Amino acid sequence: MAPRTLFQKIWDDHHVAELEGGRHLVAVDRHVLHEVTSPQAFAGLEKAGRAVRHPELTFATNDHIVSTDVARTDATVPGGETMIKAMRRNAHAHGIQLFDLGDVRQGIVHVIAPELAIALPGVTLACGDSHTSTVGALGALAWGIGTSEVEHILATQCAILTRPKTMRVTFSGTAPAFVGAKDFILALIARIGTAGATGYAVEYAGEAIAALSVEERMTVCNMSVEAGARMGLMAPDEKVFAYLQGRAYAPKGEAWNHALAYWRTLPSDPGATYDAQIAIDVSQLSPQVSWGTSPEQTIGVEDAIPHPDSFDDPVRRRAAERALDYIGLRPGERLAGLAVQKVFIGSCTNSRLADLRAAARIVAGRKVADGVRALVVPGSGTVRAAAEAEGLDRIFRDAGFEWRHAGCSMCAGLNADKVGAGERCIATSNRNFEGRQGPGARTHLASPVMAAAAAVTGRIADRRMLQELSS
Amino acid sequence: MSQRQPRIEGIAAPLPRANIDTDQIIPKVHLISVTRDGLGDGLFSEWRYGPGGGVIADFVLNRDPWRRAAILVAGPNFGCGSSREHAVWALQDFGLRAVVAPSFASIFYENAFKNGFAPVIVGEADAARLAAIAQDFPLDPVVIDLERGRVRAAEGFDCAFEMDASRRRDLIEGLDEIGASLLLSPRIEAFREADRLRRPWVYRATG
Ligand code: SF4
Numbered sequence: 001m002a003p004r005t006l007f008q009k010i011w012d013d014h015h016v017a018e019l020e021g022g023r024h025l026v027a028v029d030r031h032v033l034h035e036v037t038s039p040q041a042f043a044g045l046e047k048a049g050r051a052v053r054h055p056e057l058t059f060a061t062n063d064h065i066v067s068t069d070v071a072r073t074d075a076t077v078p079g080g081e082t083m084i085k086a087m088r089r090n091a092h093a094h095g096i097q098l099f100d101l102g103d104v105r106q107g108i109v110h111v112i113a114p115e116l117a118i119a120l121p122g123v124t125l126a127c128g129d130s131h132t133s134t135v136g137a138l139g140a141l142a143w144g145i146g147t148s149e150v151e152h153i154l155a156t157q158c159a160i161l162t163r164p165k166t167m168r169v170t171f172s173g174t175a176p177a178f179v180g181a182k183d184f185i186l187a188l189i190a191r192i193g194t195a196g197a198t199g200y201a202v203e204y205a206g207e208a209i210a211a212l213s214v215e216e217r218m219t220v221c222n223m224s225v226e227a228g229a230r231m232g233l234m235a236p237d238e239k240v241f242a243y244l245q246g247r248a249y250a251p252k253g254e255a256w257n258h259a260l261a262y263w264r265t266l267p268s269d270p271g272a273t274y275d276a277q278i279a280i281d282v283s284q285l286s287p288q289v290s291w292g293t294s295p296e297q298t299i300g301v302e303d304a305i306p307h308p309d310s311f312d313d314p315v316r317r318r319a320a321e322r323a324l325d326y327i328g329l330r331p332g333e334r335l336a337g338l339a340v341q342k343v344f345i346g347s348c349t350n351s352r353l354a355d356l357r358a359a360a361r362i363v364a365g366r367k368v369a370d371g372v373r374a375l376v377v378p379g380s381g382t383v384r385a386a387a388e389a390e391g392l393d394r395i396f397r398d399a400g401f402e403w404r405h406a407g408c409s410m411c412a413g414l415n416a417d418k419v420g421a422g423e424r425c426i427a428t429s430n431r432n433f434e435g436r437q438g439p440g441a442r443t444h445l446a447s448p449v450m451a452a453a454a455a456v457t458g459r460i461a462d463r464r465m466l467q468e469l470s471s
Numbered sequence: 472m473s474q475r476q477p478r479i480e481g482i483a484a485p486l487p488r489a490n491i492d493t494d495q496i497i498p499k500v501h502l503i504s505v506t507r508d509g510l511g512d513g514l515f516s517e518w519r520y521g522p523g524g525g526v527i528a529d530f531v532l533n534r535d536p537w538r539r540a541a542i543l544v545a546g547p548n549f550g551c552g553s554s555r556e557h558a559v560w561a562l563q564d565f566g567l568r569a570v571v572a573p574s575f576a577s578i579f580y581e582n583a584f585k586n587g588f589a590p591v592i593v594g595e596a597d598a599a600r601l602a603a604i605a606q607d608f609p610l611d612p613v614v615i616d617l618e619r620g621r622v623r624a625a626e627g628f629d630c631a632f633e634m635d636a637s638r639r640r641d642l643i644e645g646l647d648e649i650g651a652s653l654l655l656s657p658r659i660e661a662f663r664e665a666d667r668l669r670r671p672w673v674y675r676a677t678g
Contacts, residue, residue, distance in 0.1 A: 016662045021637035039505035079503035130554040146556035148585035156652045195548040251672035259672040315489040433494045
């Protein structure tokens with residue numbers, strides 16, 4: 001057999017039928033639901049008198065709209081409670097496992113899916129959310145879908161896909177201090193643009209990826225969609241297997257050995273070819289921060305904000321002008337030293353234990369700067385409990401951070417956690433769109449380390465400041 | 472959809488911006504709903520209304536005749552960002568039936584077809600020219616001819632658009648994708664049976 005890529009192997013093992021127009025019917029091993037994109041799917045299903053085909057392969061949580069208040073109940077923004085209750089009702093009516101408020105396993109879909117080993121190497125996993133590719137870090141083929149497709153999968157346990165092309169992004173070299181997974185992926189998006197990988201399944205590879213922890217790898221796969229790709233994945237390795245062993249839904253006993261043998265066959269074969277290849281040397285990167293209202297509008301923290309005239313493409317030039325106007329910055333300015341009013345450490349990009357540890361190392365023994373409101377929102381109840389077990393909550397709370405319950409929180413601003421108009425926020429999340437964190441909110445995307453440093457200094461830090469903070 | 476839709480014809484509103492994301496198309500406050508209806512009021516609400524709720528008079532969809540538009544002409548990478556299908560529902564509820572743009576984000580593109588909404592891809596230059604025509608000759612209808620795969624407008628504008636023939640047929644005839652897939656149930660079941668033997672561990676982790 002010709003050498004195959006990781007993507008091709010998973011595709012081949014899930015292909016059910018070829019449809020018209022280059023589309024395919026593909027079996028879905030794991031379907032994950034949340035309260036915002038599923039109610040209309042259940043309504044459609046019930047209206048057509050159809051059943052959920054495989055409730056035992058379907059999992060649900062309440063995460064997007066829930067309050068992250070420590071004393072939370074179902075009460076959240078107006079209308080939100082109805083959505084939470086609808087998720088509960090739908091899960092119950094169809095025999096679907098729900099990780100609800102009050103359950104330590106509740107959390108952001110993309111955080112709990114790997115943590116509970118719902119996602120596994122070589123499985124296909126779909127969810128009504130564009131950051132579903134996060135779990136590609138385990139070697140799963142995972143992609144985001146709309147509500148109609150949620151309904152389709154509920155009814156058939158299959159999805160309809162156009163076969164994507166394949167792209168390999170190789171991160172080589174050793175990352176300098178304060179440069180990590182978030183900087184890798186932001187640098188890629190800055191380089192290829194928000195549509196640079198549209199139509200591709202991206203395989204991330206290279207020594208710099210191998211060196212990352214499994215949780216850090218999820219940060220890279222998470223933002224694939226910000227480069228236009230629905231799927232981003234990585235070869236599963238021993239780190240992944242060690243991460244999974246013993247987790248709630250991981251295979252056990254003989255099944256584990258069987259699975260492991262299969263998983264070891266998944267990495268791309270030597271000589272497998274890709275439709276596109278990109279290489280990034282991480283040893284050349286500095287901490288990345290977005291300056292505009294699209295994730296591609298990102299630079300190294302010590303670089304000057306580009307002049308709109310430097311973009312040849314008139315559409316991108318106008319976008320840059322518009323972004324600078326919205327974000328309140330001028331060409332040539334530097335991000336380092338810019339004052340912030342909000343700091344958000346959380347979201348499916350950076351709310352796992354590894355992220356909280358990295359931030360806590362900077363925060364330990366310091367105070368949140370005057371005039372700054374800083375939030376830490378763990379990605380799941382499990383992350384929250386693990387962080388508390390090692391005292392991270394104390395570090396954050398002693399510094400003046402709010403230590404919240406798990407949910408999407410200020411990433412989407414769907415619940416009450418918002419950034420005010422004109423306020424500047426450094427956020428570990430994945431989108432800096434106009435109004436994403438609240439109308440008029442100015443978002444700068446960065447790593448947990450950068451967010452922590454901004455919290456304690458009140459400003460976006462450069463490398464020298466980071467050095468001081470960590471000594 | 473019960474009625475055939477061989478063409479989409481109507482006023483086209485120019486909005487030639489790049490990377491119009493789904494957070495802009497339907498800001499999140501409007502997602503707090505368990506139904507698909509009534510989202511048109513929230514379409515582009517942060518561009519249509521000021522912070523106090525006042526109408527921003529010069530935004531294209533607030534102006535005559537474009538407030539009655541059936542077609543939106545946009546910049547590249549339309550519909551990027553969140554997977555929310557609400558973006559398509561909001562465009563439809565407002566009265567729009569198609570977006571013409573040089574490129575679309577993947578999830579939006581798929582969501583559109585599932586609702587009988589047409590994402591029409593034309594070249595960058597054609598999109599720019601069509602936006603200019605929509606601006607200058609607002610009352611002349613733009614026609615998206617789904618049968619022939621062409622977009623026509625004033626000033627003799629006539630260009631081919633890129634869309635697979637089966638996709639065009641789905642838009643014309645209407646589509647019951649779930650129904651069609653359920654007809655393949657025997658194949659799906661055969662796949663599962665074989666797969667259970669090959670990868671039993673996938674099926675052990677049951678809730
Ligand atoms: S944390 Fe943000 S990006 Fe992630 S699933 Fe929630 S809303 Fe979406």
